[in-house]
Amino acid sequence: MKPAAFEYHDPTSTEEALALLAEFGDEAKALAGGQSLVPLMNFRLARPAQLVDLNRIPELSYLRVEHGALRIGAMTRQRELERSTLAAEGWPLLREAAGYIGHAQIRNRGTVGGSLAHADPAAELPTVMAALDAELVIRARDRERTLRPEEFFFGYLTTALAPDELLVEIRLPPLPPRTGSAFEEVSRRHGDFALVGVAAVLTLDAAGTIREARLAFTGAAPTPLRAAAAEALLVGQRPAEPLFREAGGVASGGLEPESDVHASADYRREVGGALARRALLRAAARATAQRN
Numbered sequence: 442m443k444p445a446a447f448e449y450h451d452p453t454s455t456e457e458a459l460a461l462l463a464e465f466g467d468e469a470k471a472l473a474g475g476q477s478l479v480p481l482m483n484f485r486l487a488r489p490a491q492l493v494d495l496n497r498i499p500e501l502s503y504l505r506v507e508h509g510a511l512r513i514g515a516m517t518r519q520r521e522l523e524r525s526t527l528a529a530e531g532w533p534l535l536r537e538a539a540g541y542i543g544h545a546q547i548r549n550r551g552t553v554g555g556s557l558a559h560a561d562p563a564a565e566l567p568t569v570m571a572a573l574d575a576e577l578v579i580r581a582r583d584r585e586r587t588l589r590p591e592e593f594f595f596g597y598l599t600t601a602l603a604p605d606e607l608l609v610e611i612r613l614p615p616l617p618p619r620t621g622s623a624f625e626e627v628s629r630r631h632g633d634f635a636l637v638g639v640a641a642v643l644t645l646d647a648a649g650t651i652r653e654a655r656l657a658f659t660g661a662a663p664t665p666l667r668a669a670a671a672e673a674l675l676v677g678q679r680p681a682e683p684l685f686r687e688a689g690g691v692a693s694g695g696l697e698p699e700s701d702v703h704a705s706a707d708y709r710r711e712v713g714g715a716l717a718r719r720a721l722l723r724a725a726a727r728a729t730a731q732r733n
Contacts, residue, residue: 444482450493458493459582463605465491473555476547509615515554515608532613534622538565544632554608560600563634568659572640578610594664619645621727625716635660637709641720645728651675661696661713668692680725689717
């Protein structure tokens with residue numbers, strides 16, 4: 442199929458792109474990697490009258506560390522994130538999860554900001570950002586604001602972005618010493634969307650007790666879901682398989698998945714709990730290794 446007619450705009454700066462979005466409002470869509478928007482347009486599920494292509498704006502593509510925080514430009518390709526030694530050294534969860542995104546051809550074009558702005562509940566990067574306590578920087582022509590993941594993601598394919606706004610940067614705070622992380626997911630085939638997935642981050646104190654725990658799920662709710670009750674259960678405890686099994690069960694009970702042609706809600710809950718146990722075990726092992 443072919444998209445409905447639209448006018449194409451090719452800005453070369455962020456300011457130019459924001460001016461176009463301000464001018465056209467609801468009639469405009471920003472094009473990043475196009476891995477989600479273009480298929481929607483081809484099936485005429487999305488019919489923007491104005492298409493604002495961001496691919497010739499180099500200032501939106503970067504990975505750098507400033508004041509200990511990782512700053513990611515919204516147009517950074519997912520493949521670059523996967524290959525980045527900078528990300529792997531300080532935020533290894535990013536690199537691990539990026540390898541699950543579609544296939545290499547998808548990651549070559551798909552962007553970090555595009556995935557977050559599309560807000561697919563089965564996508565990996567929104568959940569990773571929730572687990573890493575990211576800050577999402579949003580700009581319009583006359584304002585800028587910074588949101589946390591729980592403020593940014595509203596529901597299925599819905600975010601806090603206004604029609605005249607762009608997600609321009611993602612900021613990740615440095616992880617404390619003795620922190621380990623892991624990502625697990627299940628899909629029908631390699632490269633498919635996750636049926637359910639989980640990102641785990643554990644920080645241990647000097648005595649080996651869990652000081653901080655983060656557990657975030659994909660495919661388990663309309664938005665990335667932090668398992669607050671399971672996280673609270675883990676804090677103050679020593680890492681152990683029975684503890685992680687219990688935390689997985691607690692987390693599973695709080696999931697809000699839907700049934701579809703691929704899997705039932707009960708299946709996703711059951712698998713989510715098992716994946717949480719696995720991810721916590723690996724995260725704990727990695728955190729423990731940093732103590733030695």
